[in-house]
Structure formats: C-alpha cells, structure tokens
Amino acid sequence: MDDDGRRGIFDTPRNVKAVIYGLFAVCGVLFALDGFIHRHVEHPWESWFGFYALYGFVVCAFLVLAARELRKIVRRDEDYYDE
Amino acid sequence: MTSNFAPFLIFAVGAALVALTRGWSRRVVLVAVPVVGAINLAFLPEGGGTTIQMLDYTLVPIRVDRLSVVFGYVFHLAALIGVLYALHVRDTVQHVAGLLYAGSAIGALFAGDLISFFVFWELTAVTSVFLILARRTDRARRAAMRYLVIQVLSGVLLLTGTLVRAHETGSIGFDSVGLDGPGGVLIFFAFGLKAAFPLLHNWLTDAYPEATPTGTVFLSAFTTKLAVYALARAFPGTEILVYIGAVMTLFPIFYAVIENDLRRVLSYSLINQVGFMVTGIGIGTPLALNGAVSHAFAHIVYKALLFMAMGAVLHRTGRINGSELGGLYKSMPLTTVLCLVGAASISAFPLFSGFVSKSMVLAASLEEGYHGVWLVLLFASAGVFHHSGIKIPFFAFFARDSGIRTREAPVNMLLAMVLAAFVSIFLGVYPWPLYDILPFPVDFQPYTSVHVLAQSQLLFFSAAAFTVLKLTGLYPPELAGVNIDAEWVYRRLLPRAVRRAVAGLAPLDAGLRQGITKGVRRVIGGIGRISGPQGLLARTRTVGGMVGWVIALLVLYLVLNFV
Numbered sequence: 001m002d003d004d005g006r007r008g009i010f011d012t013p014r015n016v017k018a019v020i021y022g023l024f025a026v027c028g029v030l031f032a033l034d035g036f037i038h039r040h041v042e043h044p045w046e047s048w049f050g051f052y053a054l055y056g057f058v059v060c061a062f063l064v065l066a067a068r069e070l071r072k073i074v075r076r077d078e079d080y081y082d083e
Numbered sequence: 084m085t086s087n088f089a090p091f092l093i094f095a096v097g098a099a100l101v102a103l104t105r106g107w108s109r110r111v112v113l114v115a116v117p118v119v120g121a122i123n124l125a126f127l128p129e130g131g132g133t134t135i136q137m138l139d140y141t142l143v144p145i146r147v148d149r150l151s152v153v154f155g156y157v158f159h160l161a162a163l164i165g166v167l168y169a170l171h172v173r174d175t176v177q178h179v180a181g182l183l184y185a186g187s188a189i190g191a192l193f194a195g196d197l198i199s200f201f202v203f204w205e206l207t208a209v210t211s212v213f214l215i216l217a218r219r220t221d222r223a224r225r226a227a228m229r230y231l232v233i234q235v236l237s238g239v240l241l242l243t244g245t246l247v248r249a250h251e252t253g254s255i256g257f258d259s260v261g262l263d264g265p266g267g268v269l270i271f272f273a274f275g276l277k278a279a280f281p282l283l284h285n286w287l288t289d290a291y292p293e294a295t296p297t298g299t300v301f302l303s304a305f306t307t308k309l310a311v312y313a314l315a316r317a318f319p320g321t322e323i324l325v326y327i328g329a330v331m332t333l334f335p336i337f338y339a340v341i342e343n344d345l346r347r348v349l350s351y352s353l354i355n356q357v358g359f360m361v362t363g364i365g366i367g368t369p370l371a372l373n374g375a376v377s378h379a380f381a382h383i384v385y386k387a388l389l390f391m392a393m394g395a396v397l398h399r400t401g402r403i404n405g406s407e408l409g410g411l412y413k414s415m416p417l418t419t420v421l422c423l424v425g426a427a428s429i430s431a432f433p434l435f436s437g438f439v440s441k442s443m444v445l446a447a448s449l450e451e452g453y454h455g456v457w458l459v460l461l462f463a464s465a466g467v468f469h470h471s472g473i474k475i476p477f478f479a480f481f482a483r484d485s486g487i488r489t490r491e492a493p494v495n496m497l498l499a500m501v502l503a504a505f506v507s508i509f510l511g512v513y514p515w516p517l518y519d520i521l522p523f524p525v526d527f528q529p530y531t532s533v534h535v536l537a538q539s540q541l542l543f544f545s546a547a548a549f550t551v552l553k554l555t556g557l558y559p560p561e562l563a564g565v566n567i568d569a570e571w572v573y574r575r576l577l578p579r580a581v582r583r584a585v586a587g588l589a590p591l592d593a594g595l596r597q598g599i600t601k602g603v604r605r606v607i608g609g610i611g612r613i614s615g616p617q618g619l620l621a622r623t624r625t626v627g628g629m630v631g632w633v634i635a636l637l638v639l640y641l642v643l644n645f646v
Binding site for chain 1 (some may be wrong): 336413454456465542549
C-alpha cells in the first residue's frame with residue numbers, strides 16, 4: 001500500500017476503528033440529548049423520544065435494502081443500450 | 084447610477100472575444116465576463132426596461148425584480164466558478180459554449196414576456212449541447228443528440244403553450260400562468276421537462292455524466308434551476324407541484340445507491356434536490372418560496388462543488404466508476420477535503436449551506452399541514468446524505484485502495500472548488516446576506532437548538548446505518564452495469580418496436596413488389612405478343628386486301644348514314 005512512500009491514515013485498521021467508534025459515540029450523545037432539549041413540535045411524532053434518530057436509521061436501512069432489490073430488477077449489461 | 088445593458092449581451096460579447104483570443108488574454112476575458120456581468124446586475128434598475136413591438140405583441144427583453152435578481156446573482160457566481168474550473172482547458176468550443184450557455188440562462192431570467200423567454204430557453208439548449216459533444220466520443224455524441232431532441236421539444240411545448248395562451252388571454256406576459264387553460268398546461272410541461280419531473284427526467288441522468296469534466300459543472304447549474312425559476316414565477320402555489328416534488332426527492336435516491344458512475348449518482352441526486360425546490364414552489368407560502376429559492380442558490384454552488392470534485396477525479400484518473408476508484412485521498416488530499424465540504428453542504432449539516440435553505444421547505448411543509456410530504460422529505464434528506472454525502476466521497480477517495488496513484492487537481496480547478504466551498508460554508512454560518520435578497524421578507528431562524536439537534540440526529544444515525552450495513556456486508560457493492568429507468572421506453576422499447584414493425588412489414592412489402600412486377604411483366608409480354616415481330620399488328624397484308632377492307636368500311640358508313 002505504501003508503494004510511493006505514502007501510507008494513508010486509513011491503511012491502519014486501528015484508525016478506521018477509531019472513526020467508527022467515534023461515530024457511534026456521537027450517535028449515543030445525540031440520542032441522549034433528546035432527554036434534555038425540549039422540543040416545540042409541529043408534528044406529534046416529533047415529540048417521541050429519539051424520533052429523528054430512529055427515523056434516520058430506519059429509512060436509510062430501508063433505502064439500501066430496497067435498492068438492493070431494485071438492482072435485481074433494473075440492472076443490465078453495460079452495453080445494453082448500445083447493441 | 085443605473086445600467087441599461089442587457090445581461091445577456093455581456094456574455095455574448097465575451098464569447099466573441101474568447102473566440103478571438105488565446106492564452107492569458109483569453110483567461111482574463113473568461114474571468115472578467117461573469118464579474119462584469121454581476122456588477123452590471125447590481126446597477127440594473129428594478130421594473131420593466133425597454134419594450135419592443137413585434138407584430139401584435141409587446142416584448143419586454145429586460146424585466147428586473149427580486150426573483151430574477153437572486154437567481155441572477157447565483158447564475159453569475161456559477162458562471163465564474165465554471166470558467167475558473169475550465170481555465171486549463173484548451174478547447175475554444177467549450178469556452179465559447181460555456182459562456183453563451185450561462186449568458187442564455189441569465190438572459191432568460193430577465194425576460195419579461197414568454198416569447199423573449201422562449202428564445203433564451205432554446206438558446207440554453209443549443210449552446211449547452213456543445214459541452215456534451217466536446218467530450219468527442221461516440222457515446223457522448225449519441226447522448227448529446229438525445230439531450231438536444233428533448234430540450235428542443237421542451238421549447239416547442241413552451242412556444243405552442245405561449246401562443247395558445249396568447250390566443251386565450253391576449254397576454255404573453257411572463258407572470259403567474261396557472262393551469263386553467265390548455266396553454267398553461269403546455270407551458271407547465273415545457274418547464275417540467277427541463278425541471279426533470281418524474282418520468283421526464285432521464286435526459287439529465289443520460290447526458291450530464293457524458294459531458295466533459297468541465298462541461299458538467301456548467302450543465303449542473305443552469306438548465307434545471309432555470310426551470311425552477313420559471314416554475315416559481317409561473318406556477319407558485321400550484322398544489323400538484325407539492326406531490327411532483329415529493330416524488331422527485333424520493334425515487335432518485337434508490338437509483339443513486341446502486342449507480343456506479345459517480346457523476347450519474349450526482350445527476351440523480353440533482354433531481355432529488357430540485358424536488359425540494361419544486362415542493363416549496365407547490366406549497367407557495369412566502370416561507371416555502373423563500374425556501375425553494377434559497378435552496379436553489381445554495382444547491383447550485385454545492386452541486387457544482389461535488390461535480391467539480393468528481394470532474395477532477397475523472398480528469399486525473401480517466402475513471403469515474405465507483406467500482407474502479409478508491410483510496411484517492413492519498414493522491415488528492417485537497418480535492419478530498421473540498422469534496423467533503425460539498426458533501427456536508429448537500430447533506431444539510433448545520434453550519435453548511437444546505438441546512439439554512441432546505442429547512443425552510445421542511446418547515447413550510449409542516450406549517451401547511453402536508454404531514455405525509457414532510458415524512459417523505461425527511462426520508463429524502465436522510466437519503467441524500469446517504470448517497471451524495473457518504474457514497475460519493477467514500478467510494479472515490481476512501482473505501483479500498485484501488486492502487487491508483489495520481490496528482491492533485493490543477494490549480495485552477497482547486498481555486499474554483501475553494502470558491503464554491505467558501506460560499507457553501509459562509510452561507511451556512513452566516514445566511515443573512517442570502518436571506519436579505521430572497522423574494523419575501525425572511526422571518527426564519529435556522530439555528531435553534533431543537534432544529535440543530537433534530538438534523539444532527541437524522542444525519543448521524545443515517546451514517547450509522549451506512550456503517551452497520553457496510554460492516555455486515557449488506558451494502559450493495561459497486562458493480563458495473565446500466566440500471567434501466569424510464570428512458571428504457573425511448574432507448575430500447577421504441578427503437579425495437581420500430582425495427583420489429585419494419586421487419587413485420589418486410590414480407591408484405593416483398594409480396595406487393597413481386598405482384599406488381601409480375602403484372603408489369605405480363606403487360607409487357609402481352610404487348611410483345613400483339614405488336615412483336617410475329618404479333619397480330621406486325622403482320623403484312625396485300626394492297627388488294629386492304630383496298631377491299633376500305634371499300635367495306637365505306638359501304639358500312641354509307642348504310643349507317645342513311646338508316
């Protein structure tokens with residue numbers, strides 16, 4: 001990986017792990033903050049504890065899993081339109 | 084002091100000068116044009132300018148109001164970013180086309196009647212197509228032709244709608260049009276085609292990724308946002324736009340997740356972003372329209388930034404597919420950081436420009452009771468972070484090490500990206516200058532603790548979902564291939580149907596030809612038999628016989644005469 005003498009910071013697995021743990025830590029803090037910041041709500045769901053966090057997680061998981069299925073239907077060879 | 088100089092003319096003159104100059108003098112002209120244009124814009128007086136009488140219609144080539152001015156500034160900024168980014172290119176076609184395209188779009192903004200608007204609307208089509216053709220590949224040429232056909236079709240719809248409407252109402256004024264008459268509906272579809280409404284959107288995802296690295300930066304800025312401007316002027320508060328916009332935010336994100344060409348990912352994401360603007364226009368309250376316009380402003384800049392980062396990757400590596408890239412942060416660290424700024428802006432992270440604009444549209448949708456639409460927009464917000472915020476930088480600059488070793492982007496490209504990144508952060512931190520020039524007075528505070536927390540939670544948990552799916556191997560890998568979309572109808576179904584129809588007609592055609600040939604031959608044969616050497620008409624007769632026949636005929640004539 002360090003063919004030209006440069007070893008990127010993400011070539012070290014420890015650094016990658018640090019980023020991932022850091023992300024989960026921030027998520028934890030943000031989730032907990034819901035207990036301290038009072039929400040003035042326009043929509044009833046907004047007052048649920050952790051609504052935005054859970055919504056973000058769930059829809060993204062859904063997005064990716066649905067896209068996987070979509071790919072099975074719509075993916076063709078690269079020269080599909082060129083033949 | 085005021086100016087009466089038409090904004091378009093500055094670009095037209097500039098383009099002519101660019102064609103005549105080379106080297107440094109050309110670079111000076113390129114950069115000077117948008118700067119001079121913006122200064123001129125600052126001195127244009129509000130209201131309608133000169134009018135021209137043409138046949139029965141009064142044309143208003145320059146009309147200045149708050150809506151056109153805010154778009155005018157960001158179009159000039161986009162033009163400046165575009166020319167900076169293209170300074171290293173040695174291709175007169177691209178430089179001239181870029182300036183004329185930007186100038187046509189700006190000209191359209193200040194057109195006060197639908198016929199003047201139509202002229203500029205078509206000019207954007209015919210000037211921009213050269214930015215795709217300039218790639219000079221067969222693939223790009225074919226995409227460019229499809230692009231041109233659809234763009235011109237939009238112009239035809241617009242002109243037809245304008246004339247029908249002029250007949251209905253007697254007015255060609257470019258103000259609120261509405262969907263009451265057939266003319267209005269035609270104009271609506273003309274705008275919708277260029278705004279990439281669902282099912283009419285594939286010209287964009289087809290052509291933009293085929294343009295040159297610098298050409299796509301221009302393309303991403305003008306055509307769709309000109310359509311957004313047109314919708315905001317002619318159809319504010321048209322409720323169907325709320326739902327059209329919501330669909331636009333939603334379906335492209337699925338395609339963006341599985342698309343391999345990273346500039347095509349950005350093209351799908353462009354439709355998603357325009358969807359937020361269209362929804363805002365549909366809601367039509369001052370808050371929503373301000374949201375739509377400010378989002379267009381912010382979006383033009385950060386979208387250009389993302390296209391520039393990907394263009395730099397394409398320029399340096401010759402590759403743009405996620406499956407072939409990765410690990411470029413080592414070779415192109417500055418481009419990586421600038422791309423991350425664009426990614427944060429489009430994802431609407433607090434302190435970046437997307438946050439201060441998009442939140443207005445979301446707030447307006449809740450205020451007006453569009454709860455379902457609000458949930459869709461929230462989904463789309465998480466989705467856009469997922470594919471533009473994470474996927475683009477991740478697969479280009481991180482992911483695995485693709486083994487590609489290259490150099491940092493050229494200085495002028497970096498400069499253009501720095502300018503776009505600066506604007507994106509500046510507006511995110513200090514949105515008031517933008518809020519001040521919006522069409523309506525702004526009574527909106529983006530930075531409340533509740534708001535910041537909600538958006539941060541949404542985004543960080545989206546990132547967490549990406550991470551979890553990636554770690555568990557559920558995330559779909561980058562794969563080569565095409566994903567069929569609505570364009571399948573005109574790129575596959577119709578050509579095939581035509582071919583099949585032709586093939587089906589062939590036996591009928593052959594039979595018909597054969598029958599006719601046979602008939603003609605039979606006639607020729609018949610004539611041959613009668614008048615050929617052995618034919619009835621060719622036989623020789625004796626003089627006496629002939630005289631006998633003549634006498635017989637004369638006798639018959641006499642008899643008939645006396646009967």
